[in-house]
Amino acid sequence: MTSRKDFLQGVGLRLLAAFLMTAMSAAVHGAAETVPIGQIMFWRSAVALVPICLYMMWLGDFPHGLRTDRPGLHITRSVFGAFSMAMSFLSLAYLPVANAQALAYLAPVLVLPLAALMLKERLSNAIFIAIALGFGGVLLLLWDAFERPGDGALIGVAAGLAYAVTMAFVRVHTKMMTLTESSSTIAFYFAVVSAVIGLATLPLGWVALNAAVLGWLVLAGVIGGVGHIVANEAVARAPVSALAPFDFTGLIWALGFDLILFSVFPGVTGLLGVFAITFAALVVTFAGSRAVRDQSK
Template sequence: MLGIALVAAGYATVAVSDAMVKWVLPEIGTAAAMLWRGLFGALTIALLVRGRIPRAVNRRLLAARCALHCGVTVLFYLAWHRGMPLADSYAISAAAPLLMTLLAIPILGESVGWRRWASTAFGFCGVLVMLRPGGALWGADAMLLLIAVVLMAVTRIWMRLLARTDKPATITFWLMLAHVPAGLLLMPVLPPPQWLPSPGTMVLLVLLGASNGIAHWLFARAFALAPVSLLAPFEYSTLVWGTVLGFVVWGNFPAYGTLLGAAIVIAAGLYNLHRERLRRRESMKEATG
């Protein structure tokens, strides 16, 4: 129950954080947003643990995940900067659990039965409904996000592996800190529209970094307490949060085709989680005789 509460709070927090970064992106740009997010996020985690950041155990995997996650952040920020609504981006990212089902085969050595193969194929039909030519999401931004979702699925699986060896504070602190050099490296390519943020924007940047750091700490803590199959359905709550925030702040509402495709993807993802629970229950019964 604690894991469920933490992950639900994490997804609500990250949705608010994403709304803040989408708001400030026109003023500061992608590279600066990454830099400030990473700086204030790392400081927040350091304050939460009173400066006692546990040493990383699986350093190679931690470094690889941090680098890959920075790439995910860049692609999402670019799409939001170009005007993609939050809810639309969350609808595309709903495909991440389906991709995790497939990527778990080579990365974790898991086996997938024909039912989950069929439901995953059905789910990707939902992605095609969302990204169909001439549809509301058809365009380069959606393709960028689709690449980001593939990378995000890998980072989620790697977080499952890291949770076995490293503390949530370690995983989150280094993830946030990695955004600082990544933002600096991107400055020449994606220079900020203005170098000095306004006072109001600076307040949002502090809140952005703090909320993002807290959200990722909640995720790491939740996945260390509860199985993925129990927590994964709450990821779809971001579509609700994104729709509400997008409508209230920007007056955006997803197209019906986007909502239909997202519903298909979510239904397939929930069925896969149901099959995974059944499979684990059967394996536990076999193990106990």
Template sequence: MSRPVSPLLAFAVAALGIAIFSSMDAVMKGLVIGLGAYNALTWRMLAGTVVSGIPYALSRPRMPPRAVLRIHLVRGIVSAIMAFLFFWGLGRVPMAQAIALSFIAPIIALFLAALILKERITRATAIATAMAFAGVLVILWGQARAELGPQAFWGAIAILASAVFYAWNIILMRQQSLVAGAGEVAFFQTIIVTAVYLLAAPWLLVAPPLSEVPALILAAMLATASLFLLSWAYRHAEASYLAPTEYTGFLWATLWGWVVFGERVSLFTVAGAALIVGGCILAARRRDHAPVADSEAQLP
């Protein structure tokens, strides 16, 4: 048997996965503005099939059992819907606001984890989540003071809808990582999402300019690395314990929004970020060992 992994290490790996994923968001925002959400996502996923497929093929994998394939399929479909809604919205609102709106997902995920995975929501986790959510409310209050056009409004609606699918995705990630290795998860996630998007290719897909190819490859590499790290983390700790790491994405969104797109950060943003970081620190100090649920119990 393998040695148990410290929940704090799993928390740190999940936070790193979120940091890499947030960096991918910045690359994707530029691609969405230039290519549109569908083409940016489809070409990124096509590049991702190579990035994730080569190491997976070199590992000489066996075909997963039918029950595991079912989890791969469900999460792939949910992820395809989630990603399109999020990136369509991201092209219309500032990065920090987009991530702040998406923070409703970990809140929903905590309750889904208790309902679906039978995980226990501890008092420390609940307090940490409440602190982080309070930070989100402060940020949204500041955003409400700014004038938003109709495109930003619909972008916000799309991101909120994406957050509902993201909450489900967090739970599916936990189920998936308990029965499949990180390389398998990254490969099947990529291949299924790509297949979903290609269904509309005859009507919507157009070739990207050569100048956008490096950004597409970079986005695919960042997405695959993030999937690998998050899958490993969720294999070694409970979804309810790792959910607060999602909030660290706001800090990266604030940084990249300012550096890449010149998006200004308000005092409301700084105050909200302080609450978010405080919640994450509290969650990370929860206990020295977080039990991992029995993998067979997670199969639908």
């Protein structure tokens, strides 16, 4: 049973994770113009090990916290997670941050049946309505991309869909792992496996890095590492289905990054999508808090 305190902490951590992971996406988008996806994966994952290890030291879990009795679960989660990362970065290479982020938000919709089936979580009518509203907002935001795909946009859309499908599995898998594994341990092994997979692409051709591109890559790694820990801490405190709609708030940040960093902004249809997604998150805030109160009676 989830307490009200745990639920609110989970929501707060999920909101912070949404901002951090969107900021990471903006950094990846900035680097992806010139850097291959495998090279970005390596830098993002290798650099992320620094904040992850520092976090484990702060908790007093390093290095003994790296021991695990379930290496198979870590391998499965990390391999699927690495594939999801590659698809996300490929999408960001061909689409604006907001459009790629919108496609990523199909993952919470796919999480719902998985959470109900694998984790036995109960889904209220309000959560179903909010998810449907948020999904409608995503479709509104993507309308212009489908109407005028442009060079490589269809590749970005396909990669974004692949990311959404695999990420739905990864999130439910992570929720199951948090019952016995710490969030920092999960994040550590994911970063190690992803870095190794990224390094394996070196023979395919990496590029020389200038100061600006290196800055994007280091920023992506640091923010991504912190965001990964925060996201895992969130799912350890509250049901996956209740947290999923809060991911939509990252779209607001994505629009801001597109405007400030890349001079891109959606039209009226995109703004309507943002409004729908924001309203969906507000609905779930009240529905989730009320559900927690009912369970605690």
